[in-house]
Every structure is written in C-alpha cells, then in structure tokens.
Amino acid sequence: xxxKALFLQLFTRPVTNRFPAKxxxxxxxxxxxxxxxxxxxxxxxxxxxxxxxxxxxxxxxxCIGCQMCIRVxxxxxxxxxxxxxxxxxxxxxxxxxxxCVDVCPVGALARSREFLLADYDRFAPNLVVE
Amino acid sequence: MREKVKPExxxxxxxxxxxxxxxxxxxxxxxxxxxKEGIRFTFWIEGERxxxxxxxxxxxxxxxxxxxxxxxxIQVLYLAERICxxxxxxxxxxxxxxxxxxxxxxxxxxxxxxRVIIGELERIHSHLLWAGVAAHELGFDTLLHYVWKVREPxxxxxxxxxGNRINYAIPIYGGVRRDVPPEKYPVLKNALRYYRSxxxxxxxxxxxxxxxxxxxxxxxxLTREEADSLCAVGPTARASGLRKDVRQDWPYFAYPDxxxxxxxxxxxxxxxxxxxYDRIVVRLxxxxxxxxIIERCLEEMPDGEIIAFPKVAALLAHLKKAxxxxxxxxxxxxxxxxxxxxxxADEEAPVVWKVKAPTYSNLMPWYPMFxxxxxxxxxxxxxxxxxxxCCMERVQIVRGGREETLWKEQLLxxxxxxxxxxxxxxxxxxxxRRASRGGADERR
Numbered sequence: 001x002x003x004k005a006l007f008l009q010l011f012t013r014p015v016t017n018r019f020p021a022k023x024x025x026x027x028x029x030x031x032x033x034x035x036x037x038x039x040x041x042x043x044x045x046x047x048x049x050x051x052x053x054x055x056x057x058x059x060x061x062x063c064i065g066c067q068m069c070i071r072v073x074x075x076x077x078x079x080x081x082x083x084x085x086x087x088x089x090x091x092x093x094x095x096x097x098x099x100c101v102d103v104c105p106v107g108a109l110a111r112s113r114e115f116l117l118a119d120y121d122r123f124a125p126n127l128v129v130e
Numbered sequence: 131m132r133e134k135v136k137p138e139x140x141x142x143x144x145x146x147x148x149x150x151x152x153x154x155x156x157x158x159x160x161x162x163x164x165x166k167e168g169i170r171f172t173f174w175i176e177g178e179r180x181x182x183x184x185x186x187x188x189x190x191x192x193x194x195x196x197x198x199x200x201x202x203x204i205q206v207l208y209l210a211e212r213i214c215x216x217x218x219x220x221x222x223x224x225x226x227x228x229x230x231x232x233x234x235x236x237x238x239x240x241x242x243x244x245r246v247i248i249g250e251l252e253r254i255h256s257h258l259l260w261a262g263v264a265a266h267e268l269g270f271d272t273l274l275h276y277v278w279k280v281r282e283p284x285x286x287x288x289x290x291x292x293g294n295r296i297n298y299a300i301p302i303y304g305g306v307r308r309d310v311p312p313e314k315y316p317v318l319k320n321a322l323r324y325y326r327s328x329x330x331x332x333x334x335x336x337x338x339x340x341x342x343x344x345x346x347x348x349x350x351x352l353t354r355e356e357a358d359s360l361c362a363v364g365p366t367a368r369a370s371g372l373r374k375d376v377r378q379d380w381p382y383f384a385y386p387d388x389x390x391x392x393x394x395x396x397x398x399x400x401x402x403x404x405x406x407y408d409r410i411v412v413r414l415x416x417x418x419x420x421x422x423i424i425e426r427c428l429e430e431m432p433d434g435e436i437i438a439f440p441k442v443a444a445l446l447a448h449l450k451k452a453x454x455x456x457x458x459x460x461x462x463x464x465x466x467x468x469x470x471x472x473x474x475a476d477e478e479a480p481v482v483w484k485v486k487a488p489t490y491s492n493l494m495p496w497y498p499m500f501x502x503x504x505x506x507x508x509x510x511x512x513x514x515x516x517x518x519x520c521c522m523e524r525v526q527i528v529r530g531g532r533e534e535t536l537w538k539e540q541l542l543x544x545x546x547x548x549x550x551x552x553x554x555x556x557x558x559x560x561x562x563r564r565a566s567r568g569g570a571d572e573r574r
Binding site: 006099 | 206282
C-alpha cells in the first residue's frame with residue numbers, strides 16, 4: 001500500500017525546486033524587477049550538468065566564414081553576413097543540438113551552460129548572437 | 131426524386147449506421163479533456179455500454195516526411211528526433227539504422243552499446259511517465275505525483291550523459307556523438323540501484339492495490355488472437371501473450387550479445403488476460419528488464435572508437451555519394467518503429483523517407499478493446515496502449531485548400547482512370563478529379 005510512502009514523504013524535502021520564489025508572486029515580472037533592485041531574492045534554478053547543451057557561444061575572431069554550420073543547422077538558426085564573412089544566430093529558433101559546434105573546423109562555436117532565455121521579443125539583444 | 135448518392139456519401143452513411151436500434155452516438159474528440167492529443171472517437175453507446183467505436187485520425191499531421199526531403203541527412207536526423215517528444219531517441223535510432231544500411235556505414239561496437247544504454251534509459255522514463263498518466267486517468271493523482279517524482283532521477287541522469295533531459299541528440303550516422311566515460315559509470319550504477327530498490331514499491335502500489343485492480347482487471351481486453359491478427363506491437367501485444375519484440379526477433383545494435391527476451395505477464399507467474407492490468411504488469415517488468423540490460427552493457431562494453439566519421443564534413447561527403455535504400459527498426463517503449471529511407475547519389479536530401487510509429491499499429495486493437503466497455507473506462511482504455519497520435523499521423527489529403535478523405539471507391543475510380551489514360555497513350559500523369567468522375571460515368 002502507498003500509505004507508508006506517503007507518511008514518509010511528510011518528513012522529506014519536496015523534490016520540486018521553488019523557482020523563482022518560494023511562493024508564487026502576484027506578478028512574476030514585478031518580482032523579477034524587485035530582484036534586480038535587490039529587494040527580493042531569487043530561488044536559483046536547478047544547476048545544469050557539466051556537458052549541458054545551452055545557448056551557443058560564438059567567437060567572432062576565430063570564425064573564418066566557411067558556412068559549414070549553416071549547412072548542418074536543422075533549424076536554420078544561422079544567417080551568413082557576406083560582406084564581413086561572419087555569421088549571425090537567432091537563438092529563438094535554436095534547438096540546442098550543438099551540431100554546429102561539432103562541425104566548426106576552427107572551434108569558433110561552443111556550447112555554453114546558459115539556459116534562461118525566455119523573452120517576449122525574439123530579436124532581443126540576448127537572443128541574437130553575432 | 132432523390133439525387134443520386136455519391137460514393138463518398140454512401141460510404142459515410144454506411145459508417146454512421148448505428149450498431150443497434152437503441153444506440154446513441156457520442157463523439158469524443160478531436161479536442162477533449164480525456165485525450166491528450168487530437169483524435170476523434172465516435173462511440174455508439176447503449177445504456178452505459180459501448181457497442182461500436184469508430185476512430186478518425188488525421189488532425190495532427192505535420193508533414194515531417196515532406197520536410198525531410200527538403201533537408202540534408204544531418205538535418206533530417208534532428209527532425210526525426212522531434213517526431214515524438216517522449217521517444218526522442220527511438221526515431222533517431224531507427225533512422226540511423228536505415229541510413230547506415232543504405233550508405234554502408236560500419237558502426238564501432240562501443241557506439242552500439244552506448245546506443246543501447248540511452249535507448250533503455252529512455253524506456254525506463256517513458257514507462258514511468260505512462261504509469262503516472264495511467265494513475266491519473268484512474269483518479270489516483272497521489273500515485274501520479276509519486277511516479278513522476280521518481281522519474282526525475284533518470285531524466286537527470288540522461289541530462290548528465292547526453293546534455294539534455296529530452297532530445298538527447300546523441301546518435302549520428304556511424305556512431306554516437308558523446309561517449310559514456312568510465313567516470314560516469316558510478317552515477318549510472320547508483321541510479322540503477324535506486325530504481326531496483328523501487329521495484330517492490332511499484333509492485334505494491336500498482337499491482338497489489340485493490341482499487342487499481344478493480345478498475346483495470348477485465349477492462350479493455352485484447353485477446354491473443356486479436357492482437358496477432360490486428361498486428362499490435364510493443365507492450366500492447368506482449369500484454370496479450372504474444373512474445374513479440376524487435377530486440378528479440380531481429381536483434382540490432384548490441385542486442386544480439388545481450389539476449390533480450392520479450393516479456394509477457396507469464397514471466398510474473400500470472401495468467402495472461404490481455405487487459406489493462408496486464409499492460410501495467412508488462413511495463414513494470416520491462417523497467418526491470420531495462421535495468422538488467424544496462425547493467426550488462428556496463429560490464430561488457432568494449433573500449434574503442436565511438437564514431438566512424440569523426441569529421442562531420444567527411445560524413446556529409448560520404449552520404450552525398452551514397453545510393454540505395456535502407457530500413458531501420460527499433461523497439462521503442464511503445465512498440466516497433468520503422469524508418470524507410472532511399473538515397474540517391476549527388477542528392478543531399480533523401481528521395482523518400484517513410485516513418486511508421488508504433489501507435490499506427492496499435493490503433494486497430496482499440497476496436498476490440500473498447501467493445502462492451504463502460505463510458506467511464508474510455509480514458510484508461512485509450513491510454514492503455516500509450517498512444518502518441520502526432521507521431522503516428524502520416525497522411526492528410528488536401529486539395530484546393532480543403533482537406534478530404536479518399537474512400538475506397540474513389541481510389542478505385544482514380545486507379546481505373548489512370549489505366550485508361552495509359553491505354554489511350556496519354557501517359558501516367560496526375561489524373562484530375564473531374565477526369566476520374568467522367569471516367570466513372572463512361573464505365574457505367
């Protein structure tokens with residue numbers, strides 16, 4: 001029967017991480033603004049693992065403009081800028097498969113562990129990498 | 131005088147004829163709280179009992195196969211991963227087999243073992259997810275929360291091994307993208323020990339619980355003969371006593387070395403009844419089986435390479451030259467998934483890509499399962515095959531902006547009209563609807 005497990009559960013910590021706050025704030029945006037002012041404390045998200053595939057980091061200096069990443073990208077995230085021979089990435093489309101990281105011959109792309117990328121604007125500065 | 135009835139109307143009227151004179155017709159779906167995805171059931175109900183059921187899929191078609199023929203094979207791999215959100219390794223594992231067969235790529239043995247490990251971990255999390263959903267459908271939400279709580283460690287483990295909880299992006303043509311290094315073995319073994327310690331709890335909570343037994347014993351029965359003749363796959367077939375498992379019948383990857391045997395309720399000393407209870411039994415036993423398989427993999431896994439083409443550019447060049455066809459099959463948590471692919475030289479995209487998801491085979495078994503069940507049993511019987519509707523949707527005919535279904539008579543007409551066109555020497559071009567109608571009139 002399940003009663004024993006339920007009784008034990010009363011004395012163990014809940015597995016749910018209470019992100020972003022212990023109790024649901026009336027307005028999440030208002031709460032986040034308060035966090036920025038330093039008036040409230042954010043309950044941190046569950047940390048990600050070592051090899052997590054998050055937002056792609058781009059090293060502009062190393063990029064040689066070979067366009068291999070554009071060829072393999074399944075979500076067509078990457079745009080080529082022909083005049084500079086560099087790329088621009090629209091993170092809002094990204095599926096985080098990191099195939100572009102594997103294919104890059106000079107190591108200009110890398111996986112980062114950044115994953116809190118929700119935004120109202122898909123062209124927000126944080127979501128366009130160039 | 132009445133107008134002449136068109137064949138499609140006749141077929142529809144035929145389908146709509148009540149199964150008995152006192153039956154009520156109750157449509158459920160395509161959007162309904164009892165269903166997780168869009169599919170329409172029409173039940174003919176007499177009192178509380180279902181006498182006849184009709185199923186109409188086709189609301190969730192996404193045109194993935196068509197999209198695949200517009201992309202190169204590496205892009206198709208990640209598209210295949212997104213056919214299903216839960217079997218997010220089963221479809222890639224099937225397509226890599228198909229492409230490796232078509233392009234003649236040898237996979238290093240260590241990669242084969244890693245594929246098996248990730249596939250079996252996925253089976254554990256998928257079966258736990260199903261167990262939670264089934265508990266919820268029965269109104270046992272405590273159990274839902276308990277099961278989904280214990281499902282988290284396996285997702286964390288998958289994130290640790292692959293880089294993401296769902297959509298692992300691990301297999302690639304000719305191997306796997308990421309190794310399971312020996313440093314990770316203790317983490318894996320710990321997680322397996324944790325799940326082994328939970329098995330007794332699961333048996334207690336699910337199989338010895340009187341209310342679950344009362345709600346699932348004798349409900350949604352699929353006999354062995356029906357399962358065989360309707361080509362059920364996966365746990366649905368095995369719960370009816372069919373020892374049918376791709377890992378046993380056509381072993382692939384490292385499965386030939388591991389000697390997997392299909393599981394039926396008999397393995398727990400129970401008599402096979404083919405009801406929802408038996409499907410719970412089979413899935414719980416398969417979780418145990420998956421733990422055993424992974425443990426054996428960790429012991430027997432050889433060292434060595436994990437990928438045949440370390441450079442992606444070389445792989446793309448090899449795939450571009452490849453010509454031929456291949457079939458890949460994998461035992462997904464829900465049953466057998468098949469991918470067919472045809473490659474042409476100097477063509478980056480596959481010419482044909484055909485996917486058969488397990489739910490496609492498990493739709494027909496719904497007919498005998500629903501027969502003579504009560505209305506209140508609809509959610510649990512529908513959920514008992516672990517349906518995944520959007521993975522299964524393959525055909526949607528749209529002409530002139532309107533969707534429509536071609537009935538058998540219309541298909542025959544199209545076929546006859548095509549024959550006549552070829553006989554007249556006009557060539558096998560696409561026959562318009564008007565031409566086929568005219569052709570049919572001529573025949574009369």
